Amino acid sequence: MSTAKPSPSSPSSPSSSPSSTSYDARFRVWRGDAGGGDLEDFKVEVNEGEVVLDIIHRLQATQTPDLAVRWNCKAGKCGSCSAEINGRPRLMCMTRMSVFSRDDVITVTPLRAFPVVRDLVTDVGFNYKKAREVPAFVPPEGLGPGEYRMQQADVDRSQEFRKCIECFLCQDTCHVVRDHEENKTAFAGPRFLMRVAELDMHPLDAAAEHGLDRKKNAQDEHGLGYCNITKCCTEVCPEGIKITDNALIPLKERAVDRKYDPLVWLGNKIRRRGEQ
Missing domain, CATH: 3.10.20.30 (Beta-grasp domain)
Structure with missing residues (x-):
């Protein structure tokens, strides 16, 4: 047939x-x-x-x-x-x-x-300027390259943010940068606040031992308070990084705890009094 x-x-x-x-x-x-x-x-x-x-x-x-x-x-x-x-x-x-x-x-x-x-x-030079303003990872004293040890959960948390390909779509869509040119001097944008959050979460970062408070730095130097978590940065990320939920909101929560929690405030006051 x-x-x-x-x-x-x-x-x-x-x-x-x-x-x-x-x-x-x-x-x-x-x-x-x-x-x-x-x-x-x-x-x-x-x-x-x-x-x-x-x-x-x-x-x-x-x-x-x-x-x-x-x-x-x-x-x-x-x-x-x-x-x-x-x-x-x-x-x-x-x-x-x-x-x-x-x-x-x-x-x-x-x-x-x-x-x-x-x-x-x-001209995306603004982003490279902001990148240089973020204090780098501070290695812990007494440990050399190859001697760092971390829990896998901590590795996974940082690894998500390391997927960033520097396309700056999140920076472009953020209305704090996009619609208000005057904010650029005081606001780093979601990509670099995410970098600050990554370093603040890093269990081996020794910035605090050297006098650098990354949460205060995010608030005072990088304009964390300007972000009103609309999630537009997350929506355009081609790598699917949950910028808002996993970086910006946790960083905001820790910054608020440091600044406004009465127990933290009392502990800091007692610590400063003891150092006098």
């Missing part, structure tokens, strides 16, 4: 499957520099399995060779290709075209919280 081959118009034919054919998508891409700019409209081919960064590269190759875009690994691990896609901070290399309808107009703009250099490239 012979089996009939599917006709070209048959639904089972790969050539007629909508998901396997290319189509023209409508893109609006911001073009300009620090002096100003505007959105430009493009029609560009999209193929199955592609991501937004593929389309931006195709635009560079076929229509706008001078389009500026920052990228590196194209694997969601370097954080370079951060942008805002339809208003949401995302990695272009991790945003699949399949999440959009073929009728959608896809808008790609630079990160709004930071100054534009050109087109989709922004």
Whole structure:
């Protein structure tokens, strides 16, 4: 018995499957520099399995060779290709075209919280400045490299925060930074408050023995009080780090305990009196 081959118009034919054919998508891409700019409209081919960064590269190759875009690994691990896609901070290399309808107009703009250099490239130097302001890990006295010993639970807690790829999407979406330029001098942002929280949780960090109170440092130097835990930073994190629940809220709780708990206050007062 012979089996009939599917006709070209048959639904089972790969050539007629909508998901396997290319189509023209409508893109609006911001073009300009620090002096100003505007959105430009493009029609560009999209193929199955592609991501937004593929389309931006195709635009560079076929229509706008001078389009500026920052990228590196194209694997969601370097954080370079951060942008805002339809208003949401995302990695272009991790945003699949399949999440959009073929009728959608896809808008790609630079990160709004930071100054534009050109087109989709922004100056994220603010973040590196804040990184340098966070006091580093203080190793415990008497232990050399390779001699540190920690409980696995403590390792796991810190390891979550170490997954950060420095994409700065959390910094971009945080309205304290995004909507209030004047806050930048006093507020480190979620990425670096998370770093302070990680160090404060570290069982081997000896900062306190050297006179550094990380909770007070977070409050006084890095603007912990500005954060009102809206969880927008957690929502855009491509690594799925629970920035708000596992870093910022616990750090806030410990800072409040240190500053307002009456027993802690009394203990500190007695300790200071005994040192006189």
